[in-house]
Amino acid sequence: MxxxxxxxxxxxxxxxxxxxxxxxxxxxxxxxxxxxxxxxxxxxxxxxxxxxxxxxxxxxxxxxGTLTAFNPSRHKNIDRIVVLGCNLYPDDSLPSNAQLGSCGLARLVEGIRLANIYPKAQLYVSGYGYGNATSAGLMAKTAQSLGISATRLKQNHNAKDTADEAKMLAPVLVDYDVALV
Incomplete structure (x- = not known):
């Protein structure tokens, strides 16, 4: 039935x-x-x-079957964790986590999980937006509300797409071990 x-x-x-x-x-x-x-x-x-x-x-x-999960035991040291932006639904009456779309929230949760595994790694959040909200800003607020220190967070809120994110983040990520979410 x-x-x-x-x-x-x-x-x-x-x-x-x-x-x-x-x-x-x-x-x-x-x-x-x-x-x-x-x-x-x-x-x-x-x-x-x-x-x-x-x-x-x-x-x-x-x-x-071609995709494999990130295995922290195979990566002893990660210096930077990059969470790429995704969809958002700006609404000042809602908390930052409720303004992130499911894709952005899922990526951020994975980034925070990795940040907890690698406590010395910096967490880079990226993503453009519209109005007064950016994906990077909403992810940063959400990460802080979930216990990530503001000193560990870096924002890239000017990148409009993945190509922009790569261009803008490459200079600060070169020579570091990076996990990309």
Whole structure:
């Protein structure tokens, strides 16, 4: 019963529901031109299958075996931990951690975990933003609220994308052992 509820729930989401409606309408189209008719069905079925979590999850996990987790026992000394910016949702009425998107928060948690493993390492947080908030600033505030000393934190809030982050951080990271999150 649980599985049936999940499948029905997924079918009632906007994209799958729209695709199911389009598939229903396809039954009313004249089938005189077989080529375009079959092509439209293939596009609809492909779009629908990719939009379901079942197929999407298999696509995401396809190369999962090639990724390995960071193993601190293989890296005795880390001098710098760099956490790259990600999405944010500025709202002054919320605490800094609630303004970070799930991607930014997940990266920061990993950076703080590594900072606890390597207590002498500096934590560099990076990322642009909009309004008065930057990803770097929100991550720095969140890291401090979770026990990371302000003296260990460095911010790079001018980088607009990963290429900018690499250019701006390279001079301060050269000749150091770095963990990148």
């Amino acid at each position: 649980f599985e049936v509820k999940k499948v029905i729930g997924q079918l009632l989401m906007p994209l799958p529901l729209s695709l199911v409606a389009l598939m229903g309408l396809m039954f009313f189209i004249a089938k005189t031109r077989k080529g375009p008719y079959i092509a439209v069905w293939l596009v609809l079925l492909t779009t629908w299958s990719i939009s379901t979590p079942y197929v999407a999850q298999h696509i995401i996990e396809w190369d999962k």
